[in-house]
Amino acid sequence: MSHPTPDVPDVLPEDTALVLPPCPAVLAGLFEAVQRDHDLREVASLIAADPAICGSVLRTANSVAEAGHTSLRDPLQAVTKLGVRRVLGIACAIAAPGAFPLPPQVAERFWRLSRTTAEAARQVARRIPGPAEEDAYLYGLFRDCGIPLLMLHYPDYEQTVQDAIAENMPSTKLEYFRYGTHHAMVGGLITRHWKMPDELVLSIRHQHDATLFGDNTGSVAPSIRTLAAMGFFASSAARNALGELEDPEWVWCGRQAAAYLGFQPKEAVELVWDVAEAVREVMGRQHLPE
Known part of the structure; x- marks a missing residue:
């Protein structure tokens, strides 16, 4: 049985109390970097400024490294290992909840x-x-x-x-x-x-x-x-x-x-x-x- 969703506009109703939350600064920088020809050093610099994100990225990179591989300690090495989009996902999972108190x-x-x-x-x-x-x-x-x-x-x-x-x-x-x-x-x-x-x-x-x-x-x-x-x-x-x-x-x-x-x-x-x-x-x- 079909249960149609109402045809709604793509804007919030004028009488709503909703206010869209701002994007966390680190995510705004990462989204911008991903949507243009991103520089890995720029991405590494962005995540290095956030200890929680940087720590999670390094842990993830080391968890997927080959056995016996030297532990990665540099954010740039981690970004190179994981790829920018994987790093973006990790950053979003950590930073996004802070936008919704x-x-x-x-x-x-x-x-x-x-x-x-x-x-x-x-x-x-x-x-x-x-x-x-x-x-x-x-x-x-x-x-x-x-x-x-x-x-x-x-x-x-x-x-x-x-x-x-x-x-x-x-x-x-x-x-x-x-x-x-x-x-x-x-x-x-x-x-x-x-x-x-x-x-x-x-x-x-x-x-x-x-x-x-x-x-x-x-x-x-x-x-x-x-x-x-x-x-x-x-x-x-x-x-x-x-x-x-x-x-x-x-x-x-x-x-x-x-x-x-x-x-x-x-x-x-x-x-x-x-x-x-x-x-x-x-x-x-x-x-x-x-």
Whole structure:
């Protein structure tokens, strides 16, 4: 059964109290560097200025180094080893939460799931043709970034999500009815405001559009549809890996997303389980970026 998402504008309602958070300075510099012909020394200099990011990048670079390899201590060596896009993902996982001042327990729960979804998206990208692994990682990390902003401004937001589940409808539909916007729209605006790549912005913005995986979506690039479809697999696998309840949105869009990617229902479930197991292995070997 189709549950259409309202046709909403790509701007916030005039009467909203929402204010888009500024992009953390280190991420703004990295996004700018990535979108032009970046200099590895410039990227290394940016991460070196942030001890938490620099430490995580060095740990990750050393964890993937060959056995017996001399320990890397220089940020430039680490950037060269990992690649700029991998470094960008690490930096985002560390710096982005600071832009959304949620209560500590709420923030930890949300960003733990987001980091796990990002790793799951990376694993999905290894298994099917489509976006590069690091692009999938960024999408998984930010696909729900509109949620913390809505939480900050609407104290009843979590209740709205629960009400949507109880009413057997997509949360975006009830969010729009109550707030005049929804988390996918807000996430698209945040990522655009932060000057992220257009493909990522549009995939986040349109991920819950009921017609996204239909036959009459010629105006939406296949790469955007593929990234959005992969996101549903990643979200389901991440929740599985963490022992959480299934993502309600899998009920609404999971089968359509699977069909778009060429999977039968049984194959889709097997892919989710396979990715969840891979994510658990990664979580067992190393901590996902704090």
